[in-house]
Structures are given as C-alpha cells and as structure tokens.
C-alpha cells in the first residue's frame with residue numbers, strides 16, 4: 001500500500017512489532033492525526049472481534065475490515081459485542097506464509113491471489129467500495145462469498161491440508177536419523193506448511209471445527225481404504241493382491257484428477273510450463289545471478305522451485321518457463337557458464 005502512495009498507520013499490542021514493520025517501510029508506527037478511511041484488523045482470529053470493536057469505539061475510520069482465515073465466527077462475535085456491522089466487512093486474502101511476523105511479510109504477497117469479501121445486506125456500499133479499492137491496490141482478485149460458504153471452502157482447500165501436512169510431518173518427530181537424512185523434495189512439498197505457527201492454527205481450527213471434521217472424515221475413509229489395500233498387496237492370496245492394487249490405483253488416479261483442478265498462477269487454469277533445471281552453489285547471490293541472466297536472455301520466469309541436496313553445498317533450481325522459451329534459456333544459461341541438468 002505504501003508503495004502505491006497510501007498513508008499507512010501501524011498498531012500492534014506488541015509495539016516492537018509495529019516498529020519493526022515501520023522500519024521495513026510498511027508505514028508509520030505513530031497514530032494518525034484524524035480519522036482514516038479504513039481500519040484493517042490483522043490479528044489472530046480469536047482477537048478480531050475485540051480489536052475491531054475497540055477500533056470502532058475509538059472512531060478510527062469510516063470502514064473496518066478483518067483478514068482472518070475464518071469468517072462466520074468473527075461476524076457472530078462482532079454482533080454479540082454490539083458493533084456497527086454496516087461499517088464492517090469480513091474479508092480473507094487467500095495468500096500467506098508458513099511464517100509469522102513482519103519479517104515474513106512481502107509487498108507482492110497478494111498479487112493475483114483470490115481475496116474473499118463477505119458483504120451482507122447490512123454492509124454500506126461505501127465500506128464495500130473501500131474494501132474493493134484495498135484489494136485492487138494489493139493487485140489481488142476480489143471474490144464475493146457468503147461467510148458460511150467461505151468457511152466450508154477453506155476447510156477443504158486450506159484448513160484440512162494444514163492438519164494433514166502436520167500429521168505427515170509428525171511421523172518424522174521420533175524417526176531414525178538415517179531415515180530423516182533421506183528426505184527429498186516430495187516430503188518438503190508436503191510438509192512446508194507443517195512449519196506454521198501452532199497458536200494461529202489452533203485459533204483457526206477452533207473457529208471452523210465442523211467443516212474441517214467433515215473433510216477430514218472423508219480423508220479418514222481414504223486412509224482406512226489405503227491401509228486395507230496395502231495389507232491386501234502383502235497377502236499371499238492373488239485375489240486379495242489384485243483388489244489391493246486396484247484400491248491403491250484408485251486413490252492415485254483420484255489424486256491426479258484433484259491435483260488437475262488446482263488453479264495455476266494468478267488463479268488461471270493450470271498451465272504446463274517447461275522446466276529448465278540448473279545446478280547452483282549454496283552461496284549468496286546465486287539466485288540473483290541466475291534470474292539476472294534469464295532476464296538478460298529476455299525470458300520471463302513463470303515459477304521457480306529449489307531442491308536442496310542433503311549433505312552438499314549445492315542445489316537444483318527448476319526454472320519454469322513458457323515451452324517456447326525453454327531452448328533459448330537453456331542455451332543462454334549454458335553460454336554464461338551454468339550447469340544445466342535434465
């Protein structure tokens with residue numbers, strides 16, 4: 001917002017957090033002189049209602065919104081606290097990190113991401129417009145939804161995946177070092193969000209337990225089926241082995257079909273990019289150099305992944321580019337001395 005010319009004032013119950021964010025260029029940690037246009041409440045879900053009610057009591061703004069990951073609960077709490085719901089809109093940007101705090105924030109976090117808005121008949125048009133302006137300034141894509149529909153959707157696409165990732169990662173807690181040393185890219189992909197802040201997720205899950213339990217019950221059915229199928233594959237009986245194989249194949253195929261429905265970058269249909277894989281040394285500036293070389297070759301990098309090799313000061317960067325750009329990029333990087341991997 002600051003880079004787009006908006007005056008931003010930061011407040012946190014831990015003043016050092018607001019000061020750190022201000023030092024990073026996210027706004028001013030001093031209070032505003034008069035009323036502002038919009039208050040954005042970005043605190044853990046359980047504290048949203050009290051924080052927003054306090055801001056309304058202080059008459060800080062013309063409009064108020066929150067960005068909590070659940071929507072029905074905070075609205076009910078605000079109602080119970082007697083807040084002016086005409087001046088409030090519940091929102092949720094579908095973008096975030098597994099890390100918390102101002103140091104984890106990035107200016108381009110919301111670009112091209114869905115940002116859910118949950119206006120009701122009570123919401124003043126002016127407040128909806130302020131929220132739409134905020135979403136546009138962050139270059140996100142507004143999606144209007146009902147609060148309960150939102151909570152069911154995020155149970156499926158965000159809250160259950162968090163729990164499943166944590167459960168897979170939990171298997172490693174007491175695992176042998178010899179096994180953990182073999183961790184490759186697959187487990188890194190599946191467990192990235194298992195590194196998230198437990199306090200925040202306790203709040204989120206406590207505010208959306210029913211819809212998450214419904215999705216997790218379906219996962220549990222698949223898990224039971226997978227265990228039975230694998231036991232079948234262990235069996236000496238040929239018929240049980242065939243049934244087991246069919247059960248496992250069914251899960252893998254349904255997984256492929258579900259994965260195909262995950263939208264690509266900027267919410268568009270998934271796109272097939274060509275991968276140019278490059279070996280890089282684990283030293284400062286390597287990524288910046290490779291991006292600069294790709295830029296000099298006139299190639300837009302659509303996405304990027306890094307595989308770190310265990311026990312080696314090196315990694316493999318996968319640059320995802322439009323198929324037509326891949327041969328030119330490969331040649332350009334090779335000419336600049338990079339080692340291209342297949």
Ligand SMILES: NC(=O)c1ccc[n+]([C@@H]2O[C@H](COP(=O)([O-])OP(=O)(O)OC[C@H]3O[C@@H](n4cnc5c(N)ncnc54)[C@H](O)[C@@H]3O)[C@@H](O)[C@H]2O)c1
Nearest residue numbers: 012013017042043044045047067068069095096097100101
């Ligand atoms: N991290 C994500 O991926 C993500 C994505 C979308 C939405 N959200 C939502 O955004 C909100 C903030 O999450 P975050 O990831 O920025 O967390 P965060 O921990 O980085 O920030 C939360 C801040 O709230 C402050 N705080 C806590 N209680 C407070 C209170 N009573 N009054 C004032 N400040 C208080 C904390 O000091 C902290 O600085 C949550 O509601 C979360 O559900 C998070």
Ligand SMILES: O=C(O)C(=O)C[C@]1(C(=O)O)C=C[C@@H](O)C=C1
Nearest residue numbers: 069093094095096097098158193
């Ligand atoms: O990418 C991540 O690290 C996230 O956890 C982001 C994520 C998500 O599930 O997509 C998590 C919770 C928020 O409410 C919105 C976004």
